[in-house]
Amino acid sequence: MSRPALPDDTDDTELSDRIRTLDLESKVRLLTGMSLWRLPAEPRLGLSSVTMSDGPQGVRGTGDDPAETGLLAPAPSALAATWDTELAERLGNLFATEARRKGVDVVLGPVVNLQRTPVAGRHFEYFSEDPLLTGTLAAALVRGLQNRGVSACLKHFVANDSETDRTRYRSRLDERTLREVYLAPFEQVIAEAEPWSVMAAYSGVDDGTESAPMTENARLSREVLKGEWGFSGPVVSDWAATGSTVASAVGGLDLAMPGPEPLWGEPLVEAVRAGEVDERLIDDKVLRLLRLARHTGRLGEPGQNPEAHAAPAGPTEEEFRLLREVAARGMVLLRNQGELLPLAPGDSSAAPLAPAAEGLRDEADLVRPASEGVRSVALIGPNAVAPYLQGGGSAFVPAVRTVSFEDGLRAALPTDVHLSVHRGGDSRLRPPYLTEALLTDSDTGTVGVYADHLDADGHRVGGRIRPSGDWSGYSDFGPETHRVVLRTVLTLTEPGTHRLEIGCVGRYRVTVDGDDVLSGDDDRGVELILDSTHNNPTLRSIDLEVGPQPRRIALDVDLTVVEPGGYDRFVTAQLRHAPPGSTPYEEIAEAAAAARAADVAVVVVGTNEEVESEGWDRTGLDLPGHQNDLVRKVLAANPRTIVVVNAGAPVLLPWADEAPALLWAWLPGQEAGHALADVLLGRIEPSGRLPWTLPARAEDVPVPDAVPRDGVVDYGEGVHIGHRAWDRGGLVPAFPFGHGLGWTRWTYESVAVSQSSVSTDLPSPAGGDGLSLTVEVTNTGPRAGGEVVQVYLEPPRDGIDRPVRLLAGFATVRAAAGARTTADLRVPARAFQVWDADTGGWRTPHGRYRLHVGRSSRDLRLTAEVTVDDSGFHAAR
Numbered sequence: 001m002s003r004p005a006l007p008d009d010t011d012d013t014e015l016s017d018r019i020r021t022l023d024l025e026s027k028v029r030l031l032t033g034m035s036l037w038r039l040p041a042e043p044r045l046g047l048s049s050v051t052m053s054d055g056p057q058g059v060r061g062t063g064d065d066p067a068e069t070g071l072l073a074p075a076p077s078a079l080a081a082t083w084d085t086e087l088a089e090r091l092g093n094l095f096a097t098e099a100r101r102k103g104v105d106v107v108l109g110p111v112v113n114l115q116r117t118p119v120a121g122r123h124f125e126y127f128s129e130d131p132l133l134t135g136t137l138a139a140a141l142v143r144g145l146q147n148r149g150v151s152a153c154l155k156h157f158v159a160n161d162s163e164t165d166r167t168r169y170r171s172r173l174d175e176r177t178l179r180e181v182y183l184a185p186f187e188q189v190i191a192e193a194e195p196w197s198v199m200a201a202y203s204g205v206d207d208g209t210e211s212a213p214m215t216e217n218a219r220l221s222r223e224v225l226k227g228e229w230g231f232s233g234p235v236v237s238d239w240a241a242t243g244s245t246v247a248s249a250v251g252g253l254d255l256a257m258p259g260p261e262p263l264w265g266e267p268l269v270e271a272v273r274a275g276e277v278d279e280r281l282i283d284d285k286v287l288r289l290l291r292l293a294r295h296t297g298r299l300g301e302p303g304q305n306p307e308a309h310a311a312p313a314g315p316t317e318e319e320f321r322l323l324r325e326v327a328a329r330g331m332v333l334l335r336n337q338g339e340l341l342p343l344a345p346g347d348s349s350a351a352p353l354a355p356a357a358e359g360l361r362d363e364a365d366l367v368r369p370a371s372e373g374v375r376s377v378a379l380i381g382p383n384a385v386a387p388y389l390q391g392g393g394s395a396f397v398p399a400v401r402t403v404s405f406e407d408g409l410r411a412a413l414p415t416d417v418h419l420s421v422h423r424g425g426d427s428r429l430r431p432p433y434l435t436e437a438l439l440t441d442s443d444t445g446t447v448g449v450y451a452d453h454l455d456a457d458g459h460r461v462g463g464r465i466r467p468s469g470d471w472s473g474y475s476d477f478g479p480e481t482h483r484v485v486l487r488t489v490l491t492l493t494e495p496g497t498h499r500l501e502i503g504c505v506g507r508y509r510v511t512v513d514g515d516d517v518l519s520g521d522d523d524r525g526v527e528l529i530l531d532s533t534h535n536n537p538t539l540r541s542i543d544l545e546v547g548p549q550p551r552r553i554a555l556d557v558d559l560t561v562v563e564p565g566g567y568d569r570f571v572t573a574q575l576r577h578a579p580p581g582s583t584p585y586e587e588i589a590e591a592a593a594a595a596r597a598a599d600v601a602v603v604v605v606g607t608n609e610e611v612e613s614e615g616w617d618r619t620g621l622d623l624p625g626h627q628n629d630l631v632r633k634v635l636a637a638n639p640r641t642i643v644v645v646n647a648g649a650p651v652l653l654p655w656a657d658e659a660p661a662l663l664w665a666w667l668p669g670q671e672a673g674h675a676l677a678d679v680l681l682g683r684i685e686p687s688g689r690l691p692w693t694l695p696a697r698a699e700d701v702p703v704p705d706a707v708p709r710d711g712v713v714d715y716g717e718g719v720h721i722g723h724r725a726w727d728r729g730g731l732v733p734a735f736p737f738g739h740g741l742g743w744t745r746w747t748y749e750s751v752a753v754s755q756s757s758v759s760t761d762l763p764s765p766a767g768g769d770g771l772s773l774t775v776e777v778t779n780t781g782p783r784a785g786g787e788v789v790q791v792y793l794e795p796p797r798d799g800i801d802r803p804v805r806l807l808a809g810f811a812t813v814r815a816a817a818g819a820r821t822t823a824d825l826r827v828p829a830r831a832f833q834v835w836d837a838d839t840g841g842w843r844t845p846h847g848r849y850r851l852h853v854g855r856s857s858r859d860l861r862l863t864a865e866v867t868v869d870d871s872g873f874h875a876a877r
Contacts (some may be wrong), residue, residue, distance in 0.1 A: 033259025092144020124648025129722030221252025342682025390560020407671020469575025744781025
């Protein structure tokens with residue numbers, strides 16, 4: 001492959017002049033972090049330190065204050081389920097406000113990788129299985145962020161759709177698949193929203209032209225991203241992803257994070273002096289950094305420290321209401337037989353409902369629902385007791401508050417409605433952490449687990465106490481600490497068999513009553529961070545028998561501090577405990593009895609932190625634990641049962657067609673309980689539509705896993721991703737892409753395509769030249785509601801391997817009961833095009849295309865035809 005052209009530095013003349021005042025060492029110093037989250041300052045350039053933070057589900061911050069909390073939004077898949085760009089932009093505004101509050105300039109998100117397989121560990125963190133839906137919602141979120149002076153960092157560039165061996169594998173896919181599917185959302189966001197930074201993935205791409213890690217992929221980063229698309233910001237490495245000096249520097253990487261990165265710094269200076277890296281490339285990297293700093297208010301006149309935007313006070317009730325709105329509107333009503341939902345508890349005139357979230361409804365929404373006279377509700381399920389609000393990994397945010405499903409319903413139901421709560425069995429494989437009620441420091445008598453901080457010679461240099469057995473990622477110690485020794489006495493009083501489970505990472509030794517029970521000698525350092533092992537250590541189980549008298553057990557855990565270069569030093573220990581108690585079957589029987597006695601049963605099932613997380617992929621699609629048994633027993637006990645699924649990624653629901661009402665609630669963030677109450681009680685319509693396909697059977701899933709084989713993930717399905725693959729295979733899902741019901745019914749009246757004779761060449765990815773559609777729909781139901789009008793393009797059967805149908809446009813509309821409204825949609829010219837590998841460009845095959853308009857990929861109500869020829873697009877007459 002020919003060497004990529006050197007960047008043109010004729011733009012930004014004033015910034016380039018500044019850069020030339022620096023010596024080589026000073027320039028290179030700016031290209032790697034000075035710490036985990038911050039870049040270096042350079043007063044000679046007027047450059048203040050730029051601060052970054054993880055951000056897909058909120059802005060976590062830098063961790064400088066261990067007690068700092070933040071706003072926890074619904075997961076990105078929940079936002080995508082709204083199909084609402086205006087709402088996405090408002091959420092981006094909120095993320096920007098939160099970022100400024102925490103002194104953050106760059107939010108590491110959104111993630112625009114695609115949901116290629118439903119078992120992907122970060123499935124919840126991605127928007128959709130569809131490139132257009134992903135790109136459209138992500139572009140809106142980026143606009144919301146950057147309109148308020150905070151940079152997005154679009155990630156992970158590119159084809160990074162698996163967590164298994166995520167730092168090593170190559171994605172093998174042909175150029176056409178890469179262009180039409182996996183590059184498409186990146187190209188669309190860059191064209192529509194101009195993100196100020198992009199993150200290169202850990203993984204690599206083998207497209208038949210070049211095979212390289214994305215931190216070294218010159219063709220994709222320099223030729224396509226920066227050259228063809230005109231991206232002008234820096235390409236940032238994923239954390240600890242930089243694996244070379246020269247290859248990454250010439251491959252298009254601009255910022256190596258975190259820092260200081262040992263492979264850059266002095267080695268990069270030496271490479272420039274040796275002629276292996278052109279200094280003009282270094283100047284271009286610094287220029288891209290200065291553009292980012294200028295956008296975010298971190299670049300002033302030389303010798304001055306520019307001031308960032310003022311940090312707003314907060315959080316505010318208005319911000320809580322927005323999170324509540326996103327969570328509620330993103331919920332997808334999959335079934336509603338007999339219009340069981342929404343509920344109307346009792347006589348609303350005598351016991352008014354709690355106030356709905358301000359601004360989320362109008363008077364037309366307040367008609368009395370069909371289900372009335374509810375005096376008792378049984379809230380059932382492991383996720384009813386312990387909701388799963390956010391996925392694990394870099395998306396995690398310590399929430400400023402969390403509203404459980406129980407708390408939300410208790411606040412919303414009238415006081416005379418009885419609410420009972422029943423777990424119905426634990427769905428987690430791991431027992432809960434030891435609690436302070438069982439733990440005592442033997443020396444001081446203080447409740448909890450005490451930690452001695454020891455230096456390399458074994459001298460005590462500090463200590464801390466925590467009330468529970470959770471010491472995951474503990475780093476509250478000084479640089480002189482070499483070991484952390486935990487000690488406590490566990491007092492067990494309940495007769496029976498208790499199970500103690502202990503897990504650690506790194507180098508450690510665990511004793512129970514003086515006997516060695518567990519040890520490890522893992523010195524991988526940063527690899528413990530990258531594969532998330534530190535969050536999910538292997539557990540050793542110990543059964544302890546307790547008789548009539550209490551039993552006291554001494555626990556000692558000796559941990560060597562993990563040194564993951566560039567990251568905070570830490571230790572991890574998990575001390576978990578399962579007391580004697582009811583079996584899952586006994587809990588299920590108790591829950592079914594409660595459902596039988598209640599007017600309405602609400603069963604909340606789903607995943608948890610053991611299942612969905614960055615760092616590992618799922619091994620299957622089944623609900624964990626005995627949740628399927630629980631649902632079936634409750635359905636048999638009470639025909640008025642509402643099943644709520646609290647999960648970010650698809651799970652199999654073998655009883656789905658037996659549930660009168662089925663609601664997908666996603667990972668809903670901090671306002672979970674209020675949002676669910678708003679939906680169940682009819683205050684907000686669940687206007688969400690599935691952004692992915694829900695399988696009925698595991699064997700039907702087109703891409704069952706993304707496990708590398710010999711280091712390669714093979715994208716053999718080509719352009720047929722998600723709903724396209726289901727259509728191609730003639731497979732029947734449980735619920736199709738785009739499906740969702742809401743509180744009303746819609747009739748599709750007509751579709752009109754505007755006549756166009758514009759050129760079909762070189763369109764922008766999702767706008768520009770193309771077609772305009774006008775679709776008239778009528779709300780024929782009893783309530784005001786919202787509809788997502790979807791357009792699917794069916795290409796001609798001309799011998800080219802193309803999807804049966806592909807999503808080509810969508811719009812959200814709203815109408816009062818009985819009212820007609822118009823949806824205006826744009827179908828971009830790019831939807832008609834294919835990538836021609838022979839010419840290395842886009843072309844538009846001629847022929848007759850069908851445009852199908854409807855409510856989902858399988859519920860298509862109207863059809864229009866368009867002919868494409870050399871003169872452009874022509875509506876069929």
